[in-house]
Amino acid sequence: MSQTKFIVRKVAVLGAGVMGAQIAAHLVNAKVPTVLFDLPAKEGPKSAIALKAIEGLKKLKPSPLSNKDAVNFIQPANYEEHLHLLQECDLVIEAIAERMDWKTDLYHKVAPHLGANTIFATNTSGLSINQLADGLPAALKPHFCGVHFFNPPRYMHLVEIIPCVGSDAAMLDNLERFLVTTLGKGVVRAKDTPNFVANRIGVFSMLATIANAEKFGIRFDVVDDLTGPRLGRPKSATFRTADVVGLDTFAHVVKTMDDTLPNDPWHGLFKSPEWLQKLIAAGALGAKTKAGIYKKDGKQMFVLDPAKGEYVGSGQKGDDAVKDILKIANPAEKFQKLRDSEHPQAQFLWACFRDVFHYIAYHLGDIANCARDVDFAIRWGFGWSVGPFETWQAAGWQQVAKWIAEDIQAGKSLVAAELPAWALQADRAGVHFADGSFDAAGGKLVGRSTLDVYQRQLAPAKVLGEANAPLGETVFENDGVRAFTTGDGVLVVSFKSKAHAIGPDVIDGLHTAIDIAEARFKGLVIWQTEEPFSVGADLTSMMPAFMMGDWDAIDATVRRFQDTSMRLRYSQVPTVAATQGYVFGGGCEFAMHCDKTVAALESYVGLVEVGVGLLPGGGGCKEFAFRAAQEARGDVLAALKDYFMAIATAKVATSGQEAQEIGFLRKGDPVVFNSYELLHVAKQQAIAMAEAGYRPPMRGATFPVAGRAGAASIKGQLVNMLEGRFISQHDFFISGLIADVMTGGDVEQGTLVNEQWLLDLERKAFMTLLKTSKTQDRIANMLTTGKPLRN
Structure with a gap:
């Protein structure tokens, strides 16, 4: 008999903090009704904490909500009055603070109310899933696992699923299907080790960068200039990323590594540097407090100089010679030049790469099911365009492995731990191949997941070394x-x-x-x-x-x-x-x-198009006028106004x-x-x-337009915008032409026209604008700077 379909009709999120509320937001984006729980409030309505969190979602930028109505489908709740609602939920995600004792207390409170087939998942960034499972009633263990969303949950592609020893295989598959198709996520199944895959390696990479910046005397703003887009990584690079994440959050993740990885050879590195502790003590926690490693004063940006213990003017860039090395397209040549260079910034960059390669090779067997999972976790969770194993393989596996081994012997690496034997095999060409990626624990290649949901991905994410022929x-x-x-x-x-x-x-x-x-x-x-x-x-x-x-x-x-x-x-x-x-x-x-x-x-x-001083000339004005006529119940102008504003603004x-x-x-x-x-x-x-x-x-259909009177009405509003200085004189001119086109030109209100009539008007207006000097200036500015000119 075929297996019955797992349908998620409703979800509960326990904990209305930053992560819980934003996970709830993304669930309702996907049309999944969601109940958001928190503690009962001391005063006012009992669900005040959840209510406040839901209100807060409307103000966040970038918005966690993908449409304005979604938020209405988050139901606020509290543990005192609403535990019975859990029975209706097919999935319950616990997302309270990262404290083992608080979490296990909550599990005892909710366990009696869960449905027989409810999936119960904890959203944690680093606590042991098996230890948490130990605090559960036996009957619940098969339905329990870890699920780690990345912040912000709407935009970050990665979700890690972490099974516990007793997790039911079919339950894990059902959760993965839901995360992949309904929520649109890239799922990596992680082993139950501290900080799992992405944070373990991503945070290690940041700590190694901080340590090497100190060793080679590289300023923080220069580090960010060199370790961002030049390496195919986010603009926030290293130190700005820590500010965005929150220095307290970053320090918490580091402390988790310090507390839970006593036998890691790199354990000595898992400490928050003194300057970081001082910033946190002073309440400078990064972007959320307007000051952290960076701070803005008026228009001027400042960055911390840890040696002086004070802020200095920010904006220094990497050395041109080093930036030229980073532009080299051939990875083998690029790494050779970085390693051979005497320049401290080049030595710093080689050291950062080497230490991450050293770490991922040493730990691959104990933290991930295969090398592909490491690369996807870092690409999807930290925004790198190329994963660390892919980078190593592209630069020539054996040559880079030899360099790492030499640096370890010479005492240049962060620790003296040997590279594992598999990484130094004489015939090793890398870790990613057409038929799978290397699993260090099993010493074998692991193919892609065969879960049915992946059949829908005709062009899935690929790692370097997989068969990459063009599709079809x-x-x-x-x-x-x-x-x-x-x-x-x-x-x-x-x-x-x-x-x-x-x-x-x-x-x-x-x-x-x-x-x-x-x-x-x-x-x-x-x-x-x-x-x-x-x-x-x-x-x-x-x-x-x-x-x-x-x-x-x-x-x-x-x-x-x-x-x-x-x-x-x-x-x-x-x-x-x-x-x-x-x-x-x-x-x-x-x-x-x-x-x-x-x-x-x-x-x-x-x-x-208004940004370059033009109007839509490929049928956009015509199409909106056509749609307005189809939607109008007698009043074409009323249906047209919002469409006009969408183009004019x-x-x-x-x-x-x-x-x-x-x-x-x-x-x-x-x-x-x-x-x-x-x-x-x-x-x-x-x-x-x-x-x-x-x-x-059928081609050639006619439809009514708003005519001269409609254009006059729109232009009346434009005059107010011009006088209120909301738009420039040239914006006023462009908007007037858009109004003329969309209302059908110099004709009576209600005149029937066809699409070609409007296309001709649109093209004529486009050409008129193209011949004006102000539009020519806008186009030139866009082509040279990539930014719109407001003239």
Whole structure:
């Protein structure tokens, strides 16, 4: 008999602190009704603590909530009045403070109220799951495990699942399915060792960086300049990351390592440095208290100088010679140069890499099930673009292993522990291979998880060394796009341009792909192999015509852009856009013209052309006017106003769900929480439409516009904004043109027009703006600085 499906109808989160409240927020983002518990309040309503936490979620930036209504589905509760609600919950996540005694007390309180099949998980960043399980009634142990969300839970991809000795295997699989598909997470199963995988290695890496910065005398701001994006790591790099996490939190994790890892050869390193203890004692805990390792005074940034014990002006950068080494594309050459250089900053960087490699090789067998889990944990939990084992393997495993061993012999490494024998095998090429990643405890390669939920990931996250051939079979390719199929009758198109900008090659490629799809396939999906979906039109490709004042050529380009949007709308096969990351300008217009958009939750969607002094010229203004006419119950202007404001203020939706609220996406467009499932869902949508006997909409339909009177009404409001100095004179001019286009031009209110009428108005207004000096200044500023100019 087949196993019954595990359905999560409701979840309870115990503990309304920072993590508990934000986990609850992400659950309701995913349409999972959630009960948020905390202690009964001393005064006022009994659930006041949970109520306050729910209110607090509305103020946080970046927002833990992906749409404004989600928060209404978090039910506040307290342990005195509401324990009976636990019986209705399929999953209960405990997220109270990291104290073993408090947690076990709570377990005894809630255990009698849990349903027979409820999964009970503790969200802890480092306490022993088996020790916590010891405090549970025997019947509950099979349903218990650790689950470690990373902060902030909506945005961090990693969740670690930590089984205890008695955890039921089917229960763990069910939890993983839920975390992966419903909440969109990357799951790593960790062993029950202190701080698990990501924090153990990520925090070690920070401690090693701090120790080496002291050893080589490198200033904290210079460390951050060298250990951020230059190494493929977040902008917050090392010390700013500690400020963002909270120096007290960082010190707590370090103390956990100090208390629980007495036999770790690196134990001497697991201490908060004296300067850190002083900052914490002074209440300077980082970003949350406005001062930590860094502090801002007016416009000036200061950074701690630990030797002087005072703040000094911040902003020093790494040495140019060292930054040049970091730019070298070949990893083997880059590491050779870092190691050979006499420059203290280069020696510092080599030492940081070496000490992390040393640590992960030594501990791989006892902390992780295989090397892949280490790399994914660090990529997803700490935001590194490449994991530590991948970095080592790319630089030449044996050469780097030899260097590490030499440094250990010479007493240069942090500790004298030997590299494990497996790392020094004469024939070892690395730890990641086409058929699996190395498991040091078992001495074997471990393949990918075979759990059914991963069948939905047609292009899963890969580690270096796995088979990395392009997906599917290429059907057509030019300089702008690759169109391929995976054999299910759907043609998938991916852009090859930088940031998937839309230039002539992409447009030509899309037209050809639509021709091929109409002739041979059931449907067409636009999907990119990585973020973003598209930053919009490639303005650089227009520059030659622009410099020569060849307006006819530019007019023809804009017309071609509009034609592409209209082909996506009226092709003979269903078209689906699969979006993630930025969906801006022309990319947004293409998505709006497809039959359906399947959006990853983290899709940031907007018609942002005003930022470069233009208006949407690829059908965006037309499409919003068309939608307003369809939605209007007699009053087109009322339906149009919000759409007009979205374009005039370059409003960007900060999630797929918000894009539906604003109207960039349709109400029925699916929002997918795991971006690795995007292509699967988009193709299924295309197939479903084809199977239902798809026919394109009828072309040439007419619809009413708001006309001159509508434009005058909108412009009246713009005058107020101009006089109140909310917009510049040029913004006023651009907005007026947008109003003219969206209301149908110089016609009576209620006049029936067709799409082509509005497209022609849109293109004419676009060309008018392009010829103004202020728009030309905005474009030049965007192309040179990447920032919008407000002139």
